[in-house]
Amino acid sequence: MTEPIVYIDLGVGGMTCDDCVVHVTEALESVPGVESAAVDLATRSAVVTARPDVGASALAAAVRATGQYNAFERRRRAASGE
Amino acid sequence: MSDHVDFLILGSGSTAFAAAIRAADLGARVAMAERRTLGGTCANRGCLPSKNLIEAARIVREAAHPRYDGLIAGTVGVEFAALIAQKDDVVREYRAKKYASVADGLADLELLEGDATFVDPHTVRVGDRMVTGDRILVATGSRPTIPAIPGLADIPYLTSDLLDADEAGRLTELPASLAVLGGGYIAVELAQMFSRLGSRVTIVARSGLLSGYEPDLGRTLAEVFTDEGIEVLAGSRVDHVRGDASGVEVAIEQAGARRVVSAERLLVATGRTPNTDTLGLERAGVAVDADGFVTVNAQLRTSLPHVWAAGDVIGRQHRSQTATPVGARQGRIVADNAFADAGKAFDGTVIPRAIFTDPPIAVVGETEAEVRARHYPAVAATTPLMYVPRAGAVHKPTGLVKFIVSTVDERVLGVHVIGESAPEIIHEAAMAMHFKAGLPDFIDLIHVYPTMSEALKIGAQAFSRDVTKLSCCAE
Numbered sequence: 001m002t003e004p005i006v007y008i009d010l011g012v013g014g015m016t017c018d019d020c021v022v023h024v025t026e027a028l029e030s031v032p033g034v035e036s037a038a039v040d041l042a043t044r045s046a047v048v049t050a051r052p053d054v055g056a057s058a059l060a061a062a063v064r065a066t067g068q069y070n071a072f073e074r075r076r077r078a079a080s081g082e
Numbered sequence: 083m084s085d086h087v088d089f090l091i092l093g094s095g096s097t098a099f100a101a102a103i104r105a106a107d108l109g110a111r112v113a114m115a116e117r118r119t120l121g122g123t124c125a126n127r128g129c130l131p132s133k134n135l136i137e138a139a140r141i142v143r144e145a146a147h148p149r150y151d152g153l154i155a156g157t158v159g160v161e162f163a164a165l166i167a168q169k170d171d172v173v174r175e176y177r178a179k180k181y182a183s184v185a186d187g188l189a190d191l192e193l194l195e196g197d198a199t200f201v202d203p204h205t206v207r208v209g210d211r212m213v214t215g216d217r218i219l220v221a222t223g224s225r226p227t228i229p230a231i232p233g234l235a236d237i238p239y240l241t242s243d244l245l246d247a248d249e250a251g252r253l254t255e256l257p258a259s260l261a262v263l264g265g266g267y268i269a270v271e272l273a274q275m276f277s278r279l280g281s282r283v284t285i286v287a288r289s290g291l292l293s294g295y296e297p298d299l300g301r302t303l304a305e306v307f308t309d310e311g312i313e314v315l316a317g318s319r320v321d322h323v324r325g326d327a328s329g330v331e332v333a334i335e336q337a338g339a340r341r342v343v344s345a346e347r348l349l350v351a352t353g354r355t356p357n358t359d360t361l362g363l364e365r366a367g368v369a370v371d372a373d374g375f376v377t378v379n380a381q382l383r384t385s386l387p388h389v390w391a392a393g394d395v396i397g398r399q400h401r402s403q404t405a406t407p408v409g410a411r412q413g414r415i416v417a418d419n420a421f422a423d424a425g426k427a428f429d430g431t432v433i434p435r436a437i438f439t440d441p442p443i444a445v446v447g448e449t450e451a452e453v454r455a456r457h458y459p460a461v462a463a464t465t466p467l468m469y470v471p472r473a474g475a476v477h478k479p480t481g482l483v484k485f486i487v488s489t490v491d492e493r494v495l496g497v498h499v500i501g502e503s504a505p506e507i508i509h510e511a512a513m514a515m516h517f518k519a520g521l522p523d524f525i526d527l528i529h530v531y532p533t534m535s536e537a538l539k540i541g542a543q544a545f546s547r548d549v550t551k552l553s554c555c556a557e
């Protein structure tokens with residue numbers, strides 16, 4: 001049985017180019033429990049697919065630890081079916 | 083644009099803009115609501131237009147009163163309407179450059195025009211639109227206080243809104259005479275400005291000038307004002323006012339005697355009232371204090387965790403001051419706390435502040451009375467500026483510098499200056515206090531000779547030496 005997952009919408013600040021998108025994606029995907037992260041430069045946001053126990057502060061901390069970017073949680077949505 | 087944003091800011095002054103810019107950097111989608119003109123008080127009807135006109139008034143005054151023997155007094159005529167028009171151009175250009183185009187340049191910032199009122203903790207009606215914000219900043223500033231004086235509601239009067247470039251309250255004709263109610267910084271700045279431009283000015287103040295500041299400052303200023311022909315009626319209680327468009331009469335009681343001050347126009351400058359009365363804060367559950375200022379903790383959070391307040395609307399809490407750069411700093415702190423969990427507290431210990439009279443005034447830190455009130459061991463010394471070489475060289479000897487210093491560790495607790503260039507030189511004192519410097523640091527530092535900044539060195543030396551006997555460069 002697969003573990004339940006959630007989509008976590010984040011606002012992301014500080015990105016100016018595609019390299020930034022790569023850095024933020026890597027930072028988010030390094031957080032234990034994160035399955036994937038889709039980061040968008042134009043809308044300055046990300047959608048993280050993760051286990052429900054992944055906290056907003058862990059995601060934000062991973063992005064801020066880059067020293068260049070910021071992230072904050074907007075909301076989380078249950079994956080389809082729920 | 084959706085009607086939901088990450089950050090909803092009420093107001094568009096310097097506080098709001100600093101918060102918006104920082105929040106946008108941090109990734110937030112921001113909306114800013116404004117019911118008057120974009121840019122708030124400072125740009126439109128505060129700092130900027132007042133400093134513009136005050137400098138013009140200084141030119142008029144200096145032409146008529148050159149300080150040097152051998153310079154012959156002349157006349158710089160005042161074409162008031164044209165003077166106001168150039169001020170309006172300065173304001174509009176500044177507003178376009180520093181506010182409107184900054185707003186245009188921010189990704190995901192929307193400006194909402196209209197009066198903002200809370201509907202519930204997350205929803206604000208702006209005009210006829212409903213907007214929700216995950217986080218909200220109240221940065222609605224302040225407006226002139228209108229005191230409860232019998233008759234005031236029935237007569238025309240001016241407030242500092244007279245400085246506005248575009249609103250109905252603006253002034254375009256120089257009054258032949260002006261009665262000024264109030265003795266605070268706005269009252270004294272505008273009183274001297276009008277006097278120098280040609281109005282006959284009478285100040286009616288409840289206490290002395292600039293109460294709350296070091297008493298020497300207001301006292302010195304009152305002497306200068308009297309010399310310049312401004313009548314200062316300190317310790318006056320206003321009984322009632324009456325009049326019409328052609329003139330006003332202010333009935334006062336001063337030292338037990340009754341008297342009537344007549345003037346063409348009346349300027350009410352008796353303080354500032356926070357813009358919170360129509361915000362519907364009670365519907366959101368945001369607490370205000372007895373005077374209507376929004377209650378905040380040191381991190382500038384209100385009683386509701388997702389609502390912050392900053393700038394003039396929080397008044398003097400946490401040693402804040404109602405000044406533009408203070409609000410801007412607070413706006414930035416709010417954005418950091420709201421979107422980067424920064425947990426930053428506002429620290430109002432070192433806030434330099436100036437009053438742009440002539441001579442100007444600048445202060446940083448505590449007054450002697452404040453230090454005494456908390457029973458902290460300290461000493462104070464006041465030095466007249468006539469001991470500063472530059473003051474004598476350029477015939478600007480009026481003024482003084484006062485230091486208040488801890489006797490525990492010689493740390494400087496407050497510096498208060500009235501005199502030439504005070505608003506510039508105060509930064510040395512502020513920087514010193516920022517780095518927790520002691521009195522000896524002011525003395526150790528070689529100062530440029532001859533500058534008014536030497537006043538700080540000499541003011542510091544006054545604790546240990548007879549400053550009347552210093553040689554060149556205060557060594």
Ligand SMILES: Cc1cc2nc3c(=O)[nH]c(=O)nc-3n(C[C@H](O)[C@H](O)[C@H](O)COP(=O)(O)OP(=O)(O)OC[C@H]3O[C@@H](n4cnc5c(N)ncnc54)[C@H](O)[C@@H]3O)c2cc1C
Binds near residue numbers: 124407
């Ligand atoms: C004559 C004068 C001279 C001054 N000189 C100086 C100076 O030299 N140096 C200095 O540092 N400071 C000076 N100040 C003080 C300075 O202007 C203020 O401290 C500063 O403007 C406060 O900024 P703020 O953003 O907090 O509020 P504001 O600039 O007042 O902005 C608040 C905005 O919110 C809007 N608003 C209020 N309620 C609502 C509502 N319900 N819905 C929508 N919008 C709303 C208002 O219209 C306003 O535009 C001066 C002030 C005056 C009046």
